[in-house]
Every structure is written in C-alpha cells, then in structure tokens.
Amino acid sequence: MQESKRFTGINPSKSPFFYGYVVLLIGTVGVYCSIPGQTIGVSVFTDPVKDALGLSRNQFSNAYMIGTIASSLIIGRAGVWFDRYGARYVAFFAALVLAVALFLCSWSAQMSEFIKELLNQDTWAIPFVIMTFLFFLLRFAGQGVLTMASRNVIMIWFDKNRGKVNAFSSVALSFGFSSSPIWVDALIESSGWQGAWQYLGWGLLVMSIFIFFLYKDKPEKYGLLPDGVKEIVETEEKTAINRKQFTLKEATKTRAFWMYGLILAFNSFFITGLTFHIVSIFASEGFPKEDAISIFLPASVVAVSISTIANFLSDYLQLRLYLYLMITGGIVASIGFLLLPTAAGIPLLVAGFGIMSGFFAVLNTIAWPRFFGRNHLGAITGKVMSFLILASALAPSIFSLCFTAFGSYQLLGWLGLAFLVFLVFGSLKARNPQ
Known part of the structure; x- marks a missing residue:
C-alpha cells in the first residue's frame, strides 16, 4: 500500500465515492484502446499497407496468422504477470508496447526498403517477416495483455455486482468496437495509413499515463471491500472463507x-x-x-x-x-x-x-x-x-x-x-x- 501511494499519488480509500466506479470507467476505456491490436482495427489497414509493402493478400493474411498464433503461445505467461505484479503495471507496459508497435508499423515500409538495400535482396520475404513480427506485437499487447488486464481489473473490484457493471462495460464496448472502423478509416483518409498508426500510437502513450495513475489492484490493499460495501455480514464472511x-x-x-x-x-x-x-x-x-x-x-x-x-x-x-x-x-x-x-x-x-x-x-x-x-x-x-x-x-x-x-x-x-x-x-x- 505504501508503494502504491508513492507511485500513484492517489489513494482509493480517500475517494468521496467507491473507487471501483473509476476502475470500471478507465478499465472499459482500456479495453477500447486495444482496438489497434484487434482484428477489427487491423483489417482497415490491410489494403493500403499490403500495397505499400508489395505483399499479396494471402501473404499479408499469413503474416497476420503466424503473428497471432505466436502471441497465443505466450499470452498465458502474461496472466501470471498479472497475478504477480498487478493490473496497473501489466496494463501500463502492455499499452507502451502497443504504442511502440504502432509506431514501428507506421515505419514498416521504410524498414523494409532499408533492409532490402542492406542485404541487396528485393524479395517479398523481408516485408513478410517484418509484418509477422509487428503483428505478433500488436496481437500480444493489444488483443491479449491490455484486454485481459483491463477486464480483470474491473472484475476484482466487484463481486456481487459483477453482472451489472459488466452490462455497462459490454454495451459501451459493443458500440465502440462496431463504430471503430468508421473513424479509423476516416483517420487513414485524412492522414494516410502511416499517419493514422502514429496518431493511434500517441493515443496509447497518453492512455498509458492514465493507466499508471488510475488502475488499482485489489480493493483490500486499500482497506476497501468489493462492491463498495462497508462491512461483510457474518453469512457472507463464511461464504468468503469457504470459497x-x-x-x-x-x-x-x-x-x-x-x-x-x-x-x-x-x-x-x-x-x-x-x-x-x-x-x-x-x-x-x-x-x-x-x-x-x-x-x-x-x-x-x-x-x-x-x-x-x-x-x-x-x-x-x-x-x-x-x-x-x-x-x-x-x-x-x-x-x-x-x-x-x-x-x-x-x-x-x-x-x-x-x-x-x-x-x-x-x-x-x-x-x-x-x-x-x-x-x-x-x-x-x-x-x-x-x-x-x-x-x-x-x-x-x-x-x-x-x-x-x-x-x-x-x-x-x-x-x-x-x-x-x-x-x-x-x-x-x-x-x-x-
């Protein structure tokens, strides 16, 4: 608890209302910010990026598949990190990695040309390998770690009211995700695919700051109880002990x-x-x-x-x-x-x-x-x-x-x-x- 106070400057126990509602809001935004690493966010970039890199649709899709499979093989380790280091640190570093991945994606064409000249090889394999690695980062940090940590941090602040708070989060994310291709496409049209990825990268950097200061681990660390209850009645205490x-x-x-x-x-x-x-x-x-x-x-x-x-x-x-x-x-x-x-x-x-x-x-x-x-x-x-x-x-x-x-x-x-x-x-x- 002392460490949390020193690094965040915010003590949930001194909040005038139950801090879990702040966690609910910022956790929902955290899941929303994973869109650049989700299929719905990547798919809008498919045509302009594959054309710029000289990849066929099958080659681009296969790079996406391999990167995604690779991320699935190690995502379980991120769950262990969540239990060991807490939601705040795991989500913070996931947002940073996702931001870096987005900046690297925006420079993928330049990186491809540089490596081709360095190796004196003009082959599709070079942009293919680059995009496979970048898709691995996007999927691991975005669809995987940031999503998992943001959902879990909400769930550990609520118990009996999990369903109600998840209803709010689910509806907000449903509309947010379904509308995202529209504004991402508009961003690409106005700033180009490279500029769009860079804007998204800056957005993730800003979000990482909010995550660091607003994400909190279990309410018990701050002398609070899930759902904002003041005390646990005897029957609930027995249930908690037996759980x-x-x-x-x-x-x-x-x-x-x-x-x-x-x-x-x-x-x-x-x-x-x-x-x-x-x-x-x-x-x-x-x-x-x-x-x-x-x-x-x-x-x-x-x-x-x-x-x-x-x-x-x-x-x-x-x-x-x-x-x-x-x-x-x-x-x-x-x-x-x-x-x-x-x-x-x-x-x-x-x-x-x-x-x-x-x-x-x-x-x-x-x-x-x-x-x-x-x-x-x-x-x-x-x-x-x-x-x-x-x-x-x-x-x-x-x-x-x-x-x-x-x-x-x-x-x-x-x-x-x-x-x-x-x-x-x-x-x-x-x-x-x-």
Missing part, C-alpha cells in the same frame, strides 16, 4: 474450465471465420455483397440486447443456464449456415450469431472469478485467452482451405454442429467448482 482460490493447475482439472473455455473458443473461431470470409460465403450461395454485410447490424442488436439482460440477471442465476443458451445459439447459427440457400438461412444465422456474441460477453468475463476466485485470475484468464486467440488465428485459413478443397463452406457447418453436440453432453456435469 476456494483455484490455481491454474487446479482450474484445468475441472470440467467447467474446459467446457466454458471450448464454447468461448468456438465462438471466436466461428465468428472470426464468418466475418473474414463473409462476402465469399454469401457469394458461394448466390447472394450479393450487400446481403452479406447487412447481417452485422441486426446481429449486433441481438447481441447487445442479450448481453445487457444476461449481465444484469447473472448476479442471480446459475451460469450453466447461460452455457447451454450459448451452445444453443451456436447450433442455431450452424443450422443457418447450412441453410443459407433457403429463406430460413439468414434469419437463423443472424439469430445464432447474436445469441453467441451476447452470451460470450457475459461468460468470458464473469465465469472465471465466480468459479475460481480472484487470487489466480490472471493465470486462468490468460490460459483461456490463448484458446481464443489461437482459434481466431486459425479460422480464416481453415475456412479458406475448406472452400478451396470442396468448393463450398458447408462442411464447416456440419463440423460445427458435431462439436456443439459434443459440448452439450460434455457440459452435463460442468457445474460451478465452488
């Missing part, structure tokens, strides 16, 4: 860890693959580009509506109900995927897409502290994050391979249904380990 704090090794031995982790990974795989190839998927069934793009708005409305209601009710309901509803959403989406040529295809796909996305926003945040406690939350969520990143990295290539080999995406729908049926039976005993 086991799982280590990562202990968590991975529970069925709940794997069933919840696998459905979240399936969501990342299916949604990423669908989004990445949406125009091609619809074109293969005879639909124009406009019909393909039009599914995102209604799916987002469904997702936001479900996540808002489910977050509020999650403080009172068992999460196993949400697990089965999310699996049901995946089944509906897979059936809609298979029935795209028919009139029922698009409505089912939109409904399933929205249901899965809505429950993903709840389970990916609330399940882990409720099931396994807060002491090793970083290590546990870091492991789960590695599943999600790996699934999102593999999805575009697997979707593409399926279409190239079979001339259709239909096989993925059948494989998805088979996997979801496995989850239905596997989840029968996936109870809260507490």
Whole structure:
C-alpha cells in the first residue's frame, strides 16, 4: 500500500465515492484502446499497407496468422504477470508496447526498403517477416495483455455486482468496437495509413499515463471491500472463507474450465471465420455483397440486447443456464449456415450469431472469478485467452482451405454442429467448482 501511494499519488480509500466506479470507467476505456491490436482495427489497414509493402493478400493474411498464433503461445505467461505484479503495471507496459508497435508499423515500409538495400535482396520475404513480427506485437499487447488486464481489473473490484457493471462495460464496448472502423478509416483518409498508426500510437502513450495513475489492484490493499460495501455480514464472511482460490493447475482439472473455455473458443473461431470470409460465403450461395454485410447490424442488436439482460440477471442465476443458451445459439447459427440457400438461412444465422456474441460477453468475463476466485485470475484468464486467440488465428485459413478443397463452406457447418453436440453432453456435469 505504501508503494502504491508513492507511485500513484492517489489513494482509493480517500475517494468521496467507491473507487471501483473509476476502475470500471478507465478499465472499459482500456479495453477500447486495444482496438489497434484487434482484428477489427487491423483489417482497415490491410489494403493500403499490403500495397505499400508489395505483399499479396494471402501473404499479408499469413503474416497476420503466424503473428497471432505466436502471441497465443505466450499470452498465458502474461496472466501470471498479472497475478504477480498487478493490473496497473501489466496494463501500463502492455499499452507502451502497443504504442511502440504502432509506431514501428507506421515505419514498416521504410524498414523494409532499408533492409532490402542492406542485404541487396528485393524479395517479398523481408516485408513478410517484418509484418509477422509487428503483428505478433500488436496481437500480444493489444488483443491479449491490455484486454485481459483491463477486464480483470474491473472484475476484482466487484463481486456481487459483477453482472451489472459488466452490462455497462459490454454495451459501451459493443458500440465502440462496431463504430471503430468508421473513424479509423476516416483517420487513414485524412492522414494516410502511416499517419493514422502514429496518431493511434500517441493515443496509447497518453492512455498509458492514465493507466499508471488510475488502475488499482485489489480493493483490500486499500482497506476497501468489493462492491463498495462497508462491512461483510457474518453469512457472507463464511461464504468468503469457504470459497476456494483455484490455481491454474487446479482450474484445468475441472470440467467447467474446459467446457466454458471450448464454447468461448468456438465462438471466436466461428465468428472470426464468418466475418473474414463473409462476402465469399454469401457469394458461394448466390447472394450479393450487400446481403452479406447487412447481417452485422441486426446481429449486433441481438447481441447487445442479450448481453445487457444476461449481465444484469447473472448476479442471480446459475451460469450453466447461460452455457447451454450459448451452445444453443451456436447450433442455431450452424443450422443457418447450412441453410443459407433457403429463406430460413439468414434469419437463423443472424439469430445464432447474436445469441453467441451476447452470451460470450457475459461468460468470458464473469465465469472465471465466480468459479475460481480472484487470487489466480490472471493465470486462468490468460490460459483461456490463448484458446481464443489461437482459434481466431486459425479460422480464416481453415475456412479458406475448406472452400478451396470442396468448393463450398458447408462442411464447416456440419463440423460445427458435431462439436456443439459434443459440448452439450460434455457440459452435463460442468457445474460451478465452488
């Protein structure tokens, strides 16, 4: 506590209101600032950057895939850092690394030309290797560490009201992420892709300062309690004493860890693959580009509506109900995927897409502290994050391979249904380990 006061100059215990609400606000902004490292933020730069570097679309996509897979292999270590050093330091350095990566991305064309001249080699392999490394930094620091630390810092300041505060965060991020391609594209149009990345880099540097001073570790370090309660009543104290704090090794031995982790990974795989190839998927069934793009708005409305209601009710309901509803959403989406040529295809796909996305926003945040406690939350969520990143990295290539080999995406729908049926039976005993 003494160290926290010396470095931050802000003592949460002296705040005129519960400091957790400051953490909620700044943590939500922290997740939003990870956009430059998320697929939705990188995708806007694809065409201008690949053209400037002389890379084909496949080469650029493969660099992105390899960088993402590499980041998924070590993201679990960042979770251990979160538990050991706290949210403030981990998020602070993640923001700094992301800022440096963005500046390096803006200089990627110059770096490529310099190395080509130095080695006297004019080959696509040089910009390919450069972008693979930069994508690794972007994905590791942005989608991985900054996102994980910012979500977790909110969850450790709340307990009984996690669902309610996550509802606010989820809705704000939903609208923020969905609108980000518009303003990022406008930034590229006005300042060029290099200038846009530099502006984003400066923004992350400013955000790192706010993180350093406003992110705080567990409220107990400052003599406070989660949710801002003044004291713990006797029954709650007994519950807290009896609540086991799982280590990562202990968590991975529970069925709940794997069933919840696998459905979240399936969501990342299916949604990423669908989004990445949406125009091609619809074109293969005879639909124009406009019909393909039009599914995102209604799916987002469904997702936001479900996540808002489910977050509020999650403080009172068992999460196993949400697990089965999310699996049901995946089944509906897979059936809609298979029935795209028919009139029922698009409505089912939109409904399933929205249901899965809505429950993903709840389970990916609330399940882990409720099931396994807060002491090793970083290590546990870091492991789960590695599943999600790996699934999102593999999805575009697997979707593409399926279409190239079979001339259709239909096989993925059948494989998805088979996997979801496995989850239905596997989840029968996936109870809260507490």
